[in-house]
Amino acid sequence: MKTRFNPHISVDCVVFGFDLNELKILLINRDSVEDVKPDKNKIKLPGSLIIRFEELHQSAHRVLQKYTGLDNIYLKQFGIFDSPGRLSDEEDVTWLKNQTNVEIQRVITVAYYSLIRLDDSKTTKLSESFNAKWYSATEVPDLMFDHNKILEEGIKTLRNELISQPIGFNLLPEKFTLNQLQQLYEVVLGVKMDNRNFRKRAISLKYIEPLNEWQKGLSNKPAKLHSFNRDEYEKFINKNTLFII
Amino acid sequence: MKTRFNPHISVDCVVFGFDLNELKILLINRDSVEDVKPDKNKIKLPGSLIIRFEELHQSAHRVLQKYTGLDNIYLKQFGIFDSPGRLSDEEDVTWLKNQTNVEIQRVITVAYYSLIRLDDSKTTKLSESFNAKWYSATEVPDLMFDHNKILEEGIKTLRNELISQPIGFNLLPEKFTLNQLQQLYEVVLGVKMDNRNFRKRAISLKYIEPLNEWQKGLSNKPAKLHSFNRDEYEKFINKNTLFII
DNA sequence: ATTTATAAACGTAAAAAATACGTTTATCCT
DNA sequence: AGGATAAACGTATTTTTTACGTTTATAAAT
Numbered sequence: 001m002k003t004r005f006n007p008h009i010s011v012d013c014v015v016f017g018f019d020l021n022e023l024k025i026l027l028i029n030r031d032s033v034e035d036v037k038p039d040k041n042k043i044k045l046p047g048s049l050i051i052r053f054e055e056l057h058q059s060a061h062r063v064l065q066k067y068t069g070l071d072n073i074y075l076k077q078f079g080i081f082d083s084p085g086r087l088s089d090e091e092d093v094t095w096l097k098n099q100t101n102v103e104i105q106r107v108i109t110v111a112y113y114s115l116i117r118l119d120d121s122k123t124t125k126l127s128e129s130f131n132a133k134w135y136s137a138t139e140v141p142d143l144m145f146d147h148n149k150i151l152e153e154g155i156k157t158l159r160n161e162l163i164s165q166p167i168g169f170n171l172l173p174e175k176f177t178l179n180q181l182q183q184l185y186e187v188v189l190g191v192k193m194d195n196r197n198f199r200k201r202a203i204s205l206k207y208i209e210p211l212n213e214w215q216k217g218l219s220n221k222p223a224k225l226h227s228f229n230r231d232e233y234e235k236f237i238n239k240n241t242l243f244i245i
Numbered sequence: 246m247k248t249r250f251n252p253h254i255s256v257d258c259v260v261f262g263f264d265l266n267e268l269k270i271l272l273i274n275r276d277s278v279e280d281v282k283p284d285k286n287k288i289k290l291p292g293s294l295i296i297r298f299e300e301l302h303q304s305a306h307r308v309l310q311k312y313t314g315l316d317n318i319y320l321k322q323f324g325i326f327d328s329p330g331r332l333s334d335e336e337d338v339t340w341l342k343n344q345t346n347v348e349i350q351r352v353i354t355v356a357y358y359s360l361i362r363l364d365d366s367k368t369t370k371l372s373e374s375f376n377a378k379w380y381s382a383t384e385v386p387d388l389m390f391d392h393n394k395i396l397e398e399g400i401k402t403l404r405n406e407l408i409s410q411p412i413g414f415n416l417l418p419e420k421f422t423l424n425q426l427q428q429l430y431e432v433v434l435g436v437k438m439d440n441r442n443f444r445k446r447a448i449s450l451k452y453i454e455p456l457n458e459w460q461k462g463l464s465n466k467p468a469k470l471h472s473f474n475r476d477e478y479e480k481f482i483n484k485n486t487l488f489i490i
Numbered sequence: 491a492t493t494t495a496t497a498a499a500c501g502t503a504a505a506a507a508a509t510a511c512g513t514t515t516a517t518c519c520t
Numbered sequence: 521a522g523g524a525t526a527a528a529c530g531t532a533t534t535t536t537t538t539a540c541g542t543t544t545a546t547a548a549a550t
Contacts, residue, residue: 053351055327220516224527
């Protein structure tokens with residue numbers, strides 16, 4: 001049984017979306033299979049076995065393209081899940097075999113997280129034929145395989161990297177307000193921050209660039225828009241090595 | 246040709262040693278093979294194909310045990326090297342086949358770095374039958390496969406984690422002096438630091454615990470010994486979330 | 491017993507960054 | 521004109537970081 005898949009290695013993606021209010025996670029409803037008992041979890045992370053000779057990051061991009069229709073989105077490898085018993089559920093393995101037409105023994109999965117700014121257009125573009133849906137990050141159901149564990153690690157990684165790397169901008173519109181930026185930090189980290197001090201810090205950072213543009217069409221004072229300047233960030237990070245012994 | 250090895254996945258270890266003066270790296274001289282041309286690199290990172298149903302971290306520990314005789318040393322996964330062409334050198338692949346008795350197609354390797362405090366006893370315990378030797382981190386020869394790249398990534402990772410996590414203590418004796426600690430940072434990061442300010446910062450950290458013991462047998466003023474207190478570190482890190490937008 | 495070599499230990503003033511905290515301002519809608 | 525809504529702003533205090541030279545403890549040599 002020889003297919004285009006490499007039956008030993010897969011990728012799974014923890015896809016984060018942010019709609020300026022809430023952190024969301026993309027999950028796939030498993031295509032219904034005859035022998036699925038009604039009480040079984042049928043929901044999983046987007047993922048795939050890798051294709052022979054495909055690089056892992058290509059596999060991950062392929063998966064994202066398949067479910068979201070999106071190219072060029074932020075993707076970062078964050079872990080490997082390799083427990084020999086991770087595909088213990090026989091029925092799930094059967095499902096996987098049927099899906100891929102490959103004899104499954106041990107599968108090691110490489111986990112990626114990805115970041116998507118959700119505006120209305122993207123929220124609706126999800127591939128419905130694959131039952132891809134956004135879930136609130138705070139209300140995640142039981143998932144197949146070890147996907148709850150992968151998701152949990154993904155969230156930990158997101159939080160760690162959000163406070164040490166300029167990745168948050170991938171979850172915001174290109175032009176964002178300082179309060180939107182603060183909201184992102186508060187939602188993802190689950191904390192409250194002092195608005196005046198947050199603004200002060202943000203304004204002091206050259207790589208958060210104020211534009212001569214303001215929000216429009218609101219029924220209240222419109223906020224100034226800002227954008228992330230990567231060149232300035234590079235300068236900044238080369239001068240500042242933060243440091244804990 | 247069925248062996249105990251899983252021929253699709255390997256581990257490679259970047260093993261760092263610190264002797265209070267210099268950062269060292271453990272490399273293996275490839276066992277001489279008949280058909281190796283004299284100008285060929287025969288040096289590589291310690292590594293191995295994984296054994297069927299072995300967890301990856303077990304594989305890495307097995308490799309370290311094999312070459313250093315050491316158990317219980319700090320090991321951390323830091324990357325995956327998956328380029329389909331990474332085993333391009335035919336001769337090297339032949340060598341690998343001979344070593345493992347496994348037909349080699351595409352091999353993905355999972356990279357670990359590990360930290361070893363070098364005192365005289367450990368420096369001499371290296372498994373000589375496998376030609377394991379310590380090299381200065383600043384004078385690394387050309388290595389097989391993509392091992393120079395893996396090593397380079399390993400050093401980057403070490404530097405990043407040294408300034409954000411309490412891993413340096415794995416490279417120092419259990420009881421160390423503040424100047425030894427400073428030396429570690431200076432050597433690994435390649436920078437000079439102000440001694441008075443370094444001491445002040447170190448002394449202010451509760452998790453760097455001063456002992457009532459001093460160095461002995463020196464011909465100069467003996468330094469106070471300190472040890473790392475993990476419990477205090479956990480308290481510290483739970484209170485202090487350092488933060489860059 | 492004194493000197494010498496070596497590395498450890500120490501303190502302070504100035505600058506920069508972080509924190510705590512309430513009021514005013516711009517826009518749209520009625 | 522008034523009301524609702526969210527944006528924008530400043531200052532005093534505390535904490536942290538930085539820059540910078542001298543004294544002290546030990547063993548070895550004389």
